[in-house]
Amino acid sequence: MITPKIQNLNNLLLEIEYKFKKKLEEVKTLDDVINLEIQFLGKKSLIKDFLNHLKNNSLIEKKNFGKKINLLKQKIILALQTIKEKLKQKSYDEINFQKNINVGLPSFFLPCGSIHPLNQVIEQIEDIFLSLGYEIHDGLELEKELYNFDMMNMGKEHPSRAMQDSFYIDEQTLLRTHTSSVQVKSMLARKSQPLKVISSGKVFRRDNDDSNHSHQFMQLEGFVIDKNINLKDLKQHILFFLETFFNKKPEIRIRPSYFPFTEPSIEVDLLVTPKEKPSFYLEILGAGLIHPQVIVNGGYDPLKYQGFAFGIGIERIAMLKYRIEDIRSFYNSDIRFLKQF
Template sequence: MTTSTLDGQQLQAQLQELQATALKAIAEIETLDTLEQQRIHYLGKKGELSKILGTMGKLPAGDRPTIGTLANTLKETLQTALEQQRHKLQAAQIQAQLEAETLDVTMPGYFRPQGHIHPLNSTMDRILDIFVGLGYTVDDGPEMETDYYNFEALNTPADHPARDMQDTFYLPDGNLLRTHTSSVQIRHMELNDPPIRIVAPGRCYRRDNEDATHAAVFHQIEILAIDQGLTFTDLKGTVKAFLAELFGDVPIRFRASYFPFTEPSAEVDVQWKGRWLEVLGCGMVDPQVLKNVGYDPDLYTGFAAGFGVERFAMVLHQIDDIRRFYTSDLRFLNQF
């Protein structure tokens, strides 16, 4: 008769030794990562407890239930110890974070003066709000343009005298800095079918001599409406509604003018502080411009208008020199 190489007492002693060693090791763990490593070491599929239980096959049949019960009790004891240590470490981690991020509410705060919206930005926002309220959608485009979008598509070929009024900054690759946001209208019409109602704000550039009313860099807003049956009456009504919202009930007059991309065209003045001020140019979109973007001028008509944001801001805020907008003088900006 063969004898077993292991008896219940020996295995029980191993389980008791494992419990003492594991509980001591768990109590000394200082990080959650180490705690997880120890859990795997003792309770994993290839852990210390599994190794001991793997020898149960060598026990006499009568000892196996007792050892099995002891093993389950040991497993529960170690799991409880691991969970308690986990809660302890997590609490310590949170406490350390709280101490590191403690805010002393008795300390004086740092003073950071609040900024102001620049008068040009506030004027532009106010104007855009008016046109959005009239059903227009805001669109924009690149400040660096091609000659086609800035001039050719707007009925201003290379030999057109109107280019002299919009001399600009040309780049080595043949592109240029746009002289108006009218180029946005062309880009929008190429990608969209009528009806169209857009308002296009943005920065523009012209090679101009700077003085109290002129700058080489300025901001412009243009509107465009394309639909069937639009007339100059619709243009006048839109312009009057816009100016009334911006300036109030002031006299308005339209003067015949010329732009290469509108026909007929007009300049618009408002009577402000006892004198007439020119505030914008407008007109019906030239049929050739409609053809350039693939629209049928026999089916669609449209109107456009454009104006400088700086001029409106100067009138609304009674500013005497356009250059004040660009000098970043806090004595000037703090007024707004």
């Protein structure tokens, strides 16, 4: 049975598609195409607004509408690419006609570019968490030691710094070692109100580059601050994310771990089943309940508010989804690799 609320969401999705078709008919220039892309696919687009309408719906409804949204996005992307090529060809024809160029001469094939696979994965993850009511907050790559370490319960003499200290610009400024530096800033800005935030971007570590490690990589941080938050809430969010991202029910293993900014801390391993090789568990993210001291540093009362946080390595999860064996493939600018996406 379709409830009035579901019917309204279906109507809203149809309205977005109708608006796009009407706007597409009005496109005259390449600038119009760019503006249309921002309006329907950007971070503040109509589709992102639609995802916000889903935050209070059931998980099944979110999953069903997620598939419809992805189909609509694919239609929009294809339509924009088609009209863009037509406008480019029209522009070239006009130039050739004006300059009396022999358009019959053979030319080089120039393939269209595409979004980098890591950015594609980030967009997929953002869509999933936006459907759960999360906000997207941006952070600084060049960060103060105060927010990167001190406010995250990692003081100057804390031993956990030994694994992360790197790339200092001066005594108080460094290239951030994790996206967790967004946590306290977001908490201080919200002033003791409930929070559901994700933040992604580059992070930098003192590490030796090999097939599984890089001194620079992408990370997505997520955290929730509210009353009566517990590990069960964290587990449900992780399971929903993994099932939606991999499009199948995941088999995971949760084991205790240690991070200075969470207590208790856990790591989540995913069962990997490669072809013609034995199955094994692979760590995919770290998480836990936010440490009371971090909550205090963010201006919240830990007796009233609790929270959980998780960190996802974008390269690691992309390698699993697309069966990529070497992390360096993402950064070598090899067109043979990139054009597959």
